[in-house]
Amino acid sequence: MRVLIPVLLSAVALAGCQRPAPPNPERPPQPQAMAKAINQPLDRAKAVQKTLDEAAERERKAEADAQ
Incomplete structure (x- = not known):
């Protein structure tokens, strides 16, 4: 009986793969x-x-508009 349980669990695990x-x-x-x-x-x-x-372009445009 002790051997049967691990064998069955192994078979179930392998069947799932x-x-x-x-x-x-x-x-x-x-x-x-x-x-x-x-x-x-x-x-x-x-x-x-x-x-x-x-951002640099907006800053350049703002400086150009300020002048």
């Missing part, structure tokens, strides 16, 4: 985590640069 579905050859794979980890800080930096450029 299934092979993953094969990838669809017609659809390209989704972007990987590494690409996201690289691009996310770059995108954030580009957004900050755009904000700074817009």
